[in-house]
Amino acid sequence: MTSTTDPALRSFVPVAPDSDFPIQNLPYGVFETSGPTAAPGETPDARVGVAIGDHVLDLTALEAHGAIGTGGRRWFGEGSLNAFLSAGRSVWSEIRSQTSTLLREDTATLRDDSTLRAQVLRPLNAVRMTLPVRIGGYTDFYSSREHATNVGTMFRGAENALMPNWLHLPVAYHGRASSIVVSGTPVRRPRGQTKADEAPAPSFGPTRLLDFELETGFFVGPGSALGEPIPIERAEEHIFGMVLVNDWSARDIQKWEYQPLGPFLAKNFATSISPWVVPLEALEPFRCPGPVQEPEPLEYLRSTRPQSYDIRLEVLLKTKTMSTPHRITLSNFKHLYWTMAQQLAHHTITGCNMHPGDLLASGTISGPTKESRGSMLELTWRGTEPISLPGGEERKFLLDGDELLMRGYAQGDGYRVGFGEVSGVILPS
Ligand code: CA
Numbered sequence: 001m002t003s004t005t006d007p008a009l010r011s012f013v014p015v016a017p018d019s020d021f022p023i024q025n026l027p028y029g030v031f032e033t034s035g036p037t038a039a040p041g042e043t044p045d046a047r048v049g050v051a052i053g054d055h056v057l058d059l060t061a062l063e064a065h066g067a068i069g070t071g072g073r074r075w076f077g078e079g080s081l082n083a084f085l086s087a088g089r090s091v092w093s094e095i096r097s098q099t100s101t102l103l104r105e106d107t108a109t110l111r112d113d114s115t116l117r118a119q120v121l122r123p124l125n126a127v128r129m130t131l132p133v134r135i136g137g138y139t140d141f142y143s144s145r146e147h148a149t150n151v152g153t154m155f156r157g158a159e160n161a162l163m164p165n166w167l168h169l170p171v172a173y174h175g176r177a178s179s180i181v182v183s184g185t186p187v188r189r190p191r192g193q194t195k196a197d198e199a200p201a202p203s204f205g206p207t208r209l210l211d212f213e214l215e216t217g218f219f220v221g222p223g224s225a226l227g228e229p230i231p232i233e234r235a236e237e238h239i240f241g242m243v244l245v246n247d248w249s250a251r252d253i254q255k256w257e258y259q260p261l262g263p264f265l266a267k268n269f270a271t272s273i274s275p276w277v278v279p280l281e282a283l284e285p286f287r288c289p290g291p292v293q294e295p296e297p298l299e300y301l302r303s304t305r306p307q308s309y310d311i312r313l314e315v316l317l318k319t320k321t322m323s324t325p326h327r328i329t330l331s332n333f334k335h336l337y338w339t340m341a342q343q344l345a346h347h348t349i350t351g352c353n354m355h356p357g358d359l360l361a362s363g364t365i366s367g368p369t370k371e372s373r374g375s376m377l378e379l380t381w382r383g384t385e386p387i388s389l390p391g392g393e394e395r396k397f398l399l400d401g402d403e404l405l406m407r408g409y410a411q412g413d414g415y416r417v418g419f420g421e422v423s424g425v426i427l428p429s
Contacts, residue, residue, distance in 0.1 A: 005412075007024065009024060009104060010023065019418070020051075020409055021052055022415040024282060026052065026282060029051065029277065030049070033128075047061065048075075048081060059076045062120055073087075080357075081357070089237055130182055135359050138175040139358070140247060142363040146372075170342055172343070172347070173262040183274050183275055185270070188427045189426055205429075211250070212315065213245075214331060215244075216243065216311070216362045216408070217242065219359055220354045228348075229300075230354065232302065232345035236341055241279040241282075241283075242283070244421070245272070247364070250265070253266040274420050274421060286410040286417070288310045301342050303341055310334050313374075331372040333365060335365060336363075376397050404424055
């Protein structure tokens with residue numbers, strides 16, 4: 001059997017060399033054909049699909065046709081990926097292999113059946129992407145050493161930059177699942193309590209320090225029972241795939257509210273994710289070692305396998321007066337200190353249970369250089385070094401009308417495994 005990541009694979013569906021969605025990727029998403037793009041008489045519904053070039057392949061329809069499937073179970077009938085996530089790695093691999101085979105240039109089934117092809121292969125610009133997963137639980141980590149060091153240096157000085165626990169455990173907080181939105185959803189500038197250092201009392205109003213955080217996240221596949229930790233060597237069996245995450249942040253609200261329990265209203269107004277979930281299987285060729293961990297973590301966080309991935313990550317900003325987005329950050333997932341496996345092992349070590357579709361985000365992924373900083377807070381060093389944009393504008397933090405975009409991909413030999421993008425426009429308070 002040919003590996004689904006073989007660089008030599010080609011699809012009968014046209015794929016540009018710089019497309020995020022070649023046959024080696026096959027990321028999963030949920031789409032709707034409602035609204036003006038729906039065919040006459042078509043009822044709006046949510047379907048599971050995989051992206052291929054500029055098209056989406058309808059897995060819900062293919063499953064109903066019997067063209068894909070495992071043992072008669074329906075994985076794609078409910079308009080979300082949750083059932084499929086719960087199925088586990090052997091089902092994921094089988095469905096991925098079947099889908100890859102159907103799309104290959106040397107497979108006639110779809111290639112030569114124009115009727116079936118018209119039913120199951122739709123242009124991406126004719127569908128609307130929705131949240132791919134019903135997300136029950138959301139946790140956000142703080143796993144970039146460079147990000148934690150930058151923020152710690154700004155607020156506590158270089159000698160106390162990292163808190164004493166940071167090199168021993170992946171710090172996190174429990175976030176808000178209900179306000180996770182799909183790419184393209186506008187974000188309203190939140191209002192809240194802030195207090196300037198010199199002010200005698202707090203005041204209330206729109207945040208003045210609206211920021212983004214460049215992150216990735218992973219969706220939990222099979223869950224775990226309450227009381228039963230997931231050992232690190234089995235963690236990857238519970239990780240389905242990854243998305244891009246923008247953890248919108250209101251820095252002035254955060255500064256006043258965060259002590260002693262961490263972020264709350266500064267983060268819960270919106271978190272944006274990319275619509276396509278890239279399966280770990282597609283990222284396997286890009287597995288690489290992460291940063292050296294010194295001191296060595298405790299036993300339950302130790303792993304002998306390299307568990308990072310070489311994924312280039314970009315942030316772009318487009319203000320109301322700009323015609324094209326301008327890149328302001330270039331970072332890489334491989335800079336992240338704590339791995340996804342360590343995050344999952346740590347999260348469950350108490351016996352905290354996981355459910356299929358829980359989202360665990362990385363924390364801001366900053367790299368070692370100035371251009372690889374993953375937030376405005378760091379890029380402008382708390383607003384003291386504004387970013388200059390083409391056209392002469394400057395930014396310290398995000399203004400109303402600004403559009404923030406994140407993109408990411410792993411570069412293979414003649415193909416790229418990409419995430420598409422996560423974007424959002426800031427609306428006035
Ligand atoms: Ca964050």
